[in-house]
Amino acid sequence: MTAARERSDAAAAAGPVIRPYRPADRDAIARICLLTAAGGGDATGVYSDDTLMPEVYALPYVDYAPDLAFVVVGGGGDEAPVLGYVLGVADTADFIEWYRREWAPGFRRRHPTPGAPTGRDPAYSEAQLLADGGDPERMRIPELDDYPAHLHIDLLPELQGRGLGRLLIDTLRAALAERGVERLHLGMDAANSGARAFYDRLGFHELPSSTPDAPRLGIGTR
Ligand SMILES: CC(C)(COP(=O)(O)OP(=O)(O)OC[C@H]1O[C@@H](n2cnc3c(N)ncnc32)[C@H](O)[C@@H]1OP(=O)(O)O)[C@@H](O)C(=O)NCCC(=O)NCCS
Numbered sequence: 623m624t625a626a627r628e629r630s631d632a633a634a635a636a637g638p639v640i641r642p643y644r645p646a647d648r649d650a651i652a653r654i655c656l657l658t659a660a661g662g663g664d665a666t667g668v669y670s671d672d673t674l675m676p677e678v679y680a681l682p683y684v685d686y687a688p689d690l691a692f693v694v695v696g697g698g699g700d701e702a703p704v705l706g707y708v709l710g711v712a713d714t715a716d717f718i719e720w721y722r723r724e725w726a727p728g729f730r731r732r733h734p735t736p737g738a739p740t741g742r743d744p745a746y747s748e749a750q751l752l753a754d755g756g757d758p759e760r761m762r763i764p765e766l767d768d769y770p771a772h773l774h775i776d777l778l779p780e781l782q783g784r785g786l787g788r789l790l791i792d793t794l795r796a797a798l799a800e801r802g803v804e805r806l807h808l809g810m811d812a813a814n815s816g817a818r819a820f821y822d823r824l825g826f827h828e829l830p831s832s833t834p835d836a837p838r839l840g841i842g843t844r
Contacts, residue, residue, distance in 0.1 A: 638786060640690055640793055641700045643691030643707070645685055650704035651684055651693070652676035658776040660744070661813045662732070669748045670737025677732070678755040679774055681724045683709035692793045694777065694786050707779030708790035712803050714761055714772050721758035722763040730756045765805065765829045769840045771798050771806035789819055799843040 652673070659665035659675040666672055682693045687710065694706035711717040726742075733755065736748040754760050761772070773788055798806060808826075809819055812835050826839035 626649055626762065633820060636699075637697045638694050638768060638781060638838070640692055640694050640786070640789055642817065643688050645705050645810060646683055646708075647691075648681065651680050651691075651707055651709075654707060654776050654778055655680035655774075656674060657778060661811050662816055667740055668742045669751065670740055671733065672753055673784070673787050674748070674755065677729055678751060680707075680709060680776075681843065682713060682717075682721055683774065685725070687711050690794065690797055692790060692797075694781060696704075696781075705781045706775075707792065708773055708775040708794045710771055710794045710798065711772040712771050712798055712801055714763075714766055714770055714807075715765050716756040717787070718761055721834055722759075722805050726756050728757060730835070744812070763809075763829070763838060764831045765840065769805045769807035769829065771803045773808050788824060791806050791824060795841070795843040802831060803843055805840055805842050807838060827838065 653676075654668055655676040656672050657664050659679065660668055669675070687830060690710040690712060692708050693704045696705050733752050742772055763769070766769055775787060775790075777787055777790075783792040795806070807829060808821070810821070818837065821839050824841070826841045829838040829840045832838040
C-alpha cells in the first residue's frame with residue numbers, strides 16, 4: 623500500500639472532522655441549508671427558487687464572517703465532502719448594517735416578487751421569506767446587548783445524532799469566547815422539535831422575547 627493510500631484510509635477510519643470554512647465550501651453550505659430548511663428536513667421544491675433559503679439563512683453569513691463558519695467533513699480527511707456546518711456572527715447589530723448595505727439590495731433585485739406557486743404551501747410562505755430576506759431588522763432582538771452573537775447550524779441526516787452538533791456549537795462558542803463575546807442567541811422554527819430538544823440538552827434557555835411561535839434561545843460562550 624502506498625503512503626498516500628495509507629494516509630487516506632487512516633483519515634476515513636478516523637471519521638468526520640470539523641475544520642474552518644473555506645470559500646470553496648460555499649456551494650456545499652447552500653446545498654446543506656436547502657436540504658435541512660423545512661423544519662430540519664429537505665426544502666427542495668418547497669419554494670419557487672431553491673436558492674432562496676440559502677440566500678437568507680446561510681450565504682450572507684459565510685460572506686460576512688467566514689472566520690466564524692465551521693464545517694463537518696465526512697471520513698476521509700479534511701478534503702472530504704462537507705456534510706454540516708455552524709455559521710455565526712459575533713455582533714448581530716453590525717451584521718444588520720452590513721446586510722442592509724451589502725446583501726439586501728442584491729437579494730431584492732434577484733427576488734423582486736414571489737414566483738409561481740409550487741403546490742407545497744409552507745407555513746413560512748414565500749412572500750414572508752422574501753420579506754425577511756430583504757429586511758435585516760428582523761434580526762434586531764431586544765436582548766441584543768446581552769446576547770450579541772447568533773448562529774445557524776445544520777447537519778445532513780447521515781451525520782445527525784453522533785455528537786457532531788454539540789461539537790460544532792462548542793467550536794463556535796470557543797471562537798466567540800476568544801473574541802471576548804460572552805453570550806449568543808438563535809431563533810428557530812417552532813415546529814422543529816428535534817432541534818429544540820438538542821438546544822435544551824445543550825443548556826440553551828429561552829430569552830424574554832421568545833414566544834411559542836418564534837422561540838428565541840440563548841447561552842453563554844464559556
Ligand atoms: C439539530 C442538529 C443540529 C443537532 O445536531 P446532532 O449532531 O444531531 O446532535 P448531537 O448528536 O450533537 O446531540 C447532542 C445532544 O442533544 C441530544 N439530541 C440531539 N437531537 C435530539 C433529538 N432530536 N431529541 C432528543 N435529544 C436530542 C442528544 O441526545 C445529545 O445528548 P447527549 O450529548 O447528552 O448525549 C442536527 O440534528 C440537525 O442539523 N438537524 C437538521 C437541521 C436542523 O434542524 N437545524 C437546526 C435548525 S434551528
